[in-house]
Amino acid sequence: MKETDIRRRKLFDNYLSTIKKDIPIYFKERGLFQAVSCPGCNSKRHRSEFKKNSFVYALCDRCGTIFVNPRPCFKQLKAFYVDSASSRYWTRKFFPPVAEARRREIFRPRAEYIGKVLSKKNKWTVGDVGAGFGLFLEELAKLKPSIRPVVIEPSVEMADICRSKGLEVIPQALEDIRGWDRRFDLLTAFELFEHLYDPGQFLKKIGQLLRPGGYLFLTTLNGKGFDIQMFWEKSKSIFPPHHLNFFNPGSVATLLQKNDFIVEEISTPGQLDWDIVEGMILKEKIKVGRFWQLLAKSKNEQAKKALQDWIRKYQFSSHMQVLAKKK
Numbered sequence: 001m002k003e004t005d006i007r008r009r010k011l012f013d014n015y016l017s018t019i020k021k022d023i024p025i026y027f028k029e030r031g032l033f034q035a036v037s038c039p040g041c042n043s044k045r046h047r048s049e050f051k052k053n054s055f056v057y058a059l060c061d062r063c064g065t066i067f068v069n070p071r072p073c074f075k076q077l078k079a080f081y082v083d084s085a086s087s088r089y090w091t092r093k094f095f096p097p098v099a100e101a102r103r104r105e106i107f108r109p110r111a112e113y114i115g116k117v118l119s120k121k122n123k124w125t126v127g128d129v130g131a132g133f134g135l136f137l138e139e140l141a142k143l144k145p146s147i148r149p150v151v152i153e154p155s156v157e158m159a160d161i162c163r164s165k166g167l168e169v170i171p172q173a174l175e176d177i178r179g180w181d182r183r184f185d186l187l188t189a190f191e192l193f194e195h196l197y198d199p200g201q202f203l204k205k206i207g208q209l210l211r212p213g214g215y216l217f218l219t220t221l222n223g224k225g226f227d228i229q230m231f232w233e234k235s236k237s238i239f240p241p242h243h244l245n246f247f248n249p250g251s252v253a254t255l256l257q258k259n260d261f262i263v264e265e266i267s268t269p270g271q272l273d274w275d276i277v278e279g280m281i282l283k284e285k286i287k288v289g290r291f292w293q294l295l296a297k298s299k300n301e302q303a304k305k306a307l308q309d310w311i312r313k314y315q316f317s318s319h320m321q322v323l324a325k326k327k
């Protein structure tokens, strides 16, 4: 898989500039922003690292989580996600050309991974939080036809798309759901955790909705991942107000344990770190160390693949996957 299979460079750049235009519309009231302690370990020992799109990112001294501080309040974020121009751009322009590649390369492998946790006969209720186009639930239902798939999706357009596919939809943000306590056997949240105003509160709510022994399966960005560490504030993965939290394998485990989850597995199965770095060096002319320039220009694909394998194996990919179980 290559970066351009799942993220077309030009469309992605347009998407990033649409977000920049949304910022003064949805986030002009800076008085509503709230100062927070580290969303991973709750420490107050952190320092400002850099500013991007007028948002300040802090780095926690204790656990290495990178986070926007002060950050927009929940209400501002919700308005932005439900119906902003950039949300519509994502749904209408950015996602459709890469949807099938994402289904094949990303959602099907995830369904296969979690399919091993589910036994054959069970009638599990599976909720996908921020389900987007519903691709994961569709793939899981193909593998496990006895499940009850439930889309949890506050975006008006994406909720409609999921309904048109015949999926059951709760058209709300997770934080607002009522009447579903202990009813889920599995909840999934893909590329969502980095967007949350309050990840701790989110986990508390997940804990309420899961039955005891139920599973949470999530993916999120790893702030200690290769391309993020390489480019830091220039990394395209760091784009506020979308990405507010960059946990890492250690800090996400701390947060889960604090909220009564048992961590079953944390891995970084990302495949794109080197490809992203190479693209930044060759296409966007971003300067990094001499050795990385050399590798980017080299035609030695085997060496690049071996590097990516090493990045995955030692948890240095910026794409992180977590399976946890509610106590």
Ligand SMILES: [Zn+2]
Pocket (backbone or CB within 6 Å): 038, 039, 040, 041, 042, 043, 060, 061, 062, 063, 064, 065, 251
């Ligand atoms: Zn921390």
